[in-house]
Amino acid sequence: MSDQEQQPHRSGFASFVGRPNAGKSTLTNALVGSKVAITSDKPQTTRSAIRGIVHRPDGQLVLVDTPGLHRPRTLLGERLNDLVMTTWAEVDVVAVCFPSNEKIGPGDRFIVTELAKVRRTTKIAVATKTDLAEPERIGQHLLDIQALGADLGFEWQEIVPVSAKSGDQVSLLSDLLVGLLPEGPPLYPEGELTDSPEETLVAELVREAALDGVRDELPHSIAVVVEEMGLRPDRPADKPLLDIHANLYVERDSQKGIVIGHKGARLRQVGTRARTQIEALLGTPVYLDLHVKIAKDWQRDPRQLRKLGF
Numbered sequence: 439m440s441d442q443e444q445q446p447h448r449s450g451f452a453s454f455v456g457r458p459n460a461g462k463s464t465l466t467n468a469l470v471g472s473k474v475a476i477t478s479d480k481p482q483t484t485r486s487a488i489r490g491i492v493h494r495p496d497g498q499l500v501l502v503d504t505p506g507l508h509r510p511r512t513l514l515g516e517r518l519n520d521l522v523m524t525t526w527a528e529v530d531v532v533a534v535c536f537p538s539n540e541k542i543g544p545g546d547r548f549i550v551t552e553l554a555k556v557r558r559t560t561k562i563a564v565a566t567k568t569d570l571a572e573p574e575r576i577g578q579h580l581l582d583i584q585a586l587g588a589d590l591g592f593e594w595q596e597i598v599p600v601s602a603k604s605g606d607q608v609s610l611l612s613d614l615l616v617g618l619l620p621e622g623p624p625l626y627p628e629g630e631l632t633d634s635p636e637e638t639l640v641a642e643l644v645r646e647a648a649l650d651g652v653r654d655e656l657p658h659s660i661a662v663v664v665e666e667m668g669l670r671p672d673r674p675a676d677k678p679l680l681d682i683h684a685n686l687y688v689e690r691d692s693q694k695g696i697v698i699g700h701k702g703a704r705l706r707q708v709g710t711r712a713r714t715q716i717e718a719l720l721g722t723p724v725y726l727d728l729h730v731k732i733a734k735d736w737q738r739d740p741r742q743l744r745k746l747g748f
């Protein structure tokens with residue numbers, strides 16, 4: 439037997455956290471090797487806890503993708519922060535992402551201050567987007583990250599520089615994360631990339647398509663709910679068609695106009711883009727029926743929030 443075969447199998451959960459746009463979703467995708475978490479140039483696109491699963495001979499790493507933590511201003515903001523804190527206490531490892539091309543700021547400090555309160559969980563730091571920074575700058579960044587931990591009274595278990603774009607150090611990060619998990623058998627069947635319901639993934643892809651190119655204030659006001667999803671009956675086995683009916687919720691009439699566009703042109707683009715992504719994900723031709731609805735001030739209304747799945 440080689441050394442590798444004698445190693446115990448490990449399994450557990452890790453969560454990437456960090457301020458908006460820190461590169462958490464992209465890193466999740468790079469580790470899992472398939473598009474399961476959405477990415478966007480717009481901050482705060484990750485709302486649901488979508489998990490990607492890394493299957494390896496020596497371990498299984500379940501990645502829990504949480505929303506960004508930020509100072510709450512609405513009821514939705516508070517719910518999101520609660521969700522984040524609960525997740526941190528439940529997972530084995532929290533990996534805080536600090537983009538290498540940006541200085542550590544008050545947003546990072548806020549997150550790490552909150553994380554420091556969660557005692558049990560192993561904390562590591564990831565310097566993301568190293569392809570966007572010079573080596574000297576990365577060196578300083580790593581020192582700053584270490585100092586931030588020390589300042590808040592703890593030591594990072596690891597500090598790892600990574601580029602999800604170029605793939606540099608991604609497999610090292612995978613090794614480190616698996617090494618930090620407890621011994622145990624796989625938690626999910628092999629081949630499973632995510633345990634989120636397909637509806638959640640579909641809703642996220644529609645939301646991603648709807649966010650593309652819209653004004654900065656709009657992203658926070660869009661929610662997508664998949665009302666119905668199923669294979670169309672009476673289709674030949676070799677020509678399946680998946681029917682998806684989804685509602686795209688905005689808060690105000692003016693936002694509805696923006697999403698729909700002139701004579702519906704923008705909504706058609708959103709539909710086409712989302713459909714292409716969903717087909718690629720599920721491997722089935724899709725008929726996507728998309729409607730825009732107004733849920734007035736849904737971010738502040740508990741009943742609306744529950745209906746929209748928060």
Ligand SMILES: Nc1nc2c(ncn2[C@@H]2O[C@H](COP(=O)(O)OP(=O)(O)OP(=O)(O)O)[C@@H](O)[C@H]2O)c(=O)[nH]1
Binds near residue numbers: 476477479506
């Ligand atoms: N050059 C480069 N860009 C990256 C890298 N990782 C992420 N990005 C880009 O940074 C932006 C934000 O990445 P995301 O993965 O969506 O960031 P996030 O932290 O999940 O963002 P939120 O969901 O808003 O919290 C996207 O435009 C990515 O393409 C990287 O390693 N190198």
